[in-house]
Amino acid sequence: MAFDSLSEKLQNVFKNLRRKGRLTEEDVKAALKEVKLALLEADVNFKVVKNFVKSVQERAVGSDVMNGLNPGQMVIKIVNEEMVKLMGSETTEIALKPGIAITVIMMAGLQGAGKTTTTAKIAGKLKQKGKKPLLAACDVYRPAAIAQLQTNGEKQGVEVFSMGDSHKPVNIAKAAVEHASKNGFNVVILDTAGRLHIDEEMMDELIEIKEQVDVSQTILVVDSMTGQDAVNVASTFEEKIGIDGVVLTKLDGDTRGGAALSIRAVTGKPILYIGMGEKLSDLEQFYPDRMASRILGMGDVLTLIEKAQEDLDETKAAEMEKRLRKAQFTFDDYLESMNQMKKMGGLTSILSMMPGMGGSQMKQIEDAVDEKKMARIEAMIYSMTARERSGQDGLSPSRKRRIANGAGVDISDVNRLVKQFDQMKKMMKQMPGMMGKGKRGGKFGGLGGMKFPF
Template sequence: MFATLQDKLDSVFKKLRGQGVMTEDNIKEALREVRLALLEADVNFKVVKDFVEKVRSRSVGTEVLQSLAPGQQVIKIVHDELVLLMGGGEDNSLDLAAKPPVSIMMVGLQGAGKTTSCGKLARYLKSQRRKPLMVPADVYRPAAIEQLKTLGRQLSIEVFDSSSDQKPVDICANAIRYATLNGFDTVILDTAGRHQIDDYLMDELDAIKRAVEPREILFVADAMTGQEAVNVASGFNDRLDITGVILTKLDGDAKGGAALSIKAVTGKPVKFVGLGEKLDALDVFHADRLVSRILGMGDVLTLIEKAQATFDTKEAERLQQKLKKNQFDLEDFRAQLQQIKKMGSLESILGMIPGVGKAMKQMQGVQPSEKELKRIEAIIDSMTRKERADHTVINGSRRLRIAKGSGTSVQEVNQLLKRFSEAQKVVKQLQKLGPKGLMKGMKGMGKGSFPF
């Protein structure tokens, strides 16, 4: 998502950086292109109009026009205003400070990923040392109750027992009582979805709200639906006074207008974003980080947080020692591949590194793909422990066996072993050169320096 918008804004900013002197006409032309880029990204036209006017009024000031780098100043203003547009600087954390059990009511259209988001949110709360209870209150959709129970088993999180012949209001009220008696501090209510805003079901949601008095009412919006998600969010907000939004499918290939518009239109903050189908693919929303990624500036803070949550400190220290002694083997390499996969897609990880996202576009077909990484892992899995520890013992017959076992060719096995040997030599050389040599050596590395 945002790829097209990122390309268009990058083109505008390239022109701005090249301007030695800025005039009101220069700024007007640049903002015209910014406005078109945002409209093409399906951002609400009223939001675009207000945004462009705010940027224009700040950009034509003396401070910008007379600065040494006026183009950079305008880019900073666009960055800052985008952050404000998406709710930056405001508190978008969950309100969990009330007397337990605190109830969180999940609402939204069918197909937006509401039930899966319940599981993701429960997992996140569990990681924050809370004890959540998930409540299936959607009695209309076939298998909705069983879906939440399946998620509960996968996450080892309890799901309140309910059935399709019960009234949703009764399910929710009984779940709150059960949570109180059994020490749960958070209750997540998975309410019925709908294909469109329906008065009967909205009345039902209103009845649940009055019965349980939820601390949070989170609207789950499908970012792939663009402006329609914003319109529906406004409808739910008018009826229920939602407290926040969870944007799902932000890893998709839609234009991203919903993400940029929803806060401005509803006045309610985006609290979480879904970045994949896996149950750990839910991130706390940070407007400044997302804007930095849209503008091609990377998102190092999120990358660090993901790495800290994924990688084991002791394991990292062990690997560091093995690297120093030049003992890094294919077993270690496979373990690192598995850790990286836990952090998300390779494209999303590389996109968080400043400058790498742009370089990836320029190097189509050069950077490693998810498919290549899976093939490498399959090849290593087909090796014996002895072969992974010392790849030099792998002769012709062993290579044939490994190729057959991994569903690859002998040529692909040879290619991996060759690249791994080259990578070991590079690491050994860089260890001798020290930190400065490491940086210099990395700049000179091309495709083939590492085993993918």
């Protein structure tokens, strides 16, 4: 996951600060030297790192901090605040025109950044907000680009406007806006062509569209795995055509994350969304404060709760709560909890938002709870009879052998599953507040009625 290495290094620096009862100026400088190295290794822009460390040091080396009751904690608080400021302080939404007025959004980016998929993801987000978006296929160069947009549009339930690949992109864009005005669409999203590298022809095409179509927002999609190259691409697009915001993709991959910490400071443009996977639902609103919390190992429980409210089935959660209260937790419930986690991006995605999780801890969890292990659990439960899954019949050694044979696993795997199931059942009896409305209230409360099958 993105930021794992950076997060682990920063947490180690902060651990050392917390151990000290009093801090000297030298302690702060030594800690910030480590922070600087960690940020540079994460591919954060050098000038950005220099200014960041300077700002933290100026605030941290003050008598009110050094002589405070908990100076180590105060320094961490300052680092957190400066990191939020670095990424933009406030969450920025795509600016949309009110009512029936048509907002035209032009998507831009290099090939391979995930622009076409992101275009459909944004259309889905706007549809959820009550807008009526129209996707326009303006990439007439890349083979299958139009077909890809049509497939993704269909999955999102969003209409795609296409004129094939024999018309100029600017003419397709104009025709799409005209189609939108005649058919009640209030957002038009133009999926323009990407190139392997920035060239004049590409820029001229985008400039021509902006000159002949009333483009409200120009959004750049960049691949976070390219690190500082992503920042350079953003700077060039801003200089040549002007951009209103950035979407960072592939932040779920093995990326050092420097682009997320550099783009706002270098270009002055906000990050609007972050792509956290290939599924059309894997697009998150970018919150600078939540991202800073993730990077510093403080977790991101708010996003976790929102994901739970968005992805989980309220009726199923309520039914499971009733059964738990009556101590009726079954293997079917166990299976359902696995499916709930899959909807939310899997156990790794969930735990990455929990405070203190990251780095080597996450690696251990990923190794212990992999997809193959989950698939084996599923196979074992499906090899049981309905009565066995309900817990009405005990699992004798002969039944366990039959289940193991049916699932293609060893009998020891079945014994392990039964043991984990019993442990989880006990845990659920002790934690009824994990289900239904917690202290936070809302649709699912707590952590959205999640249960972890491990």
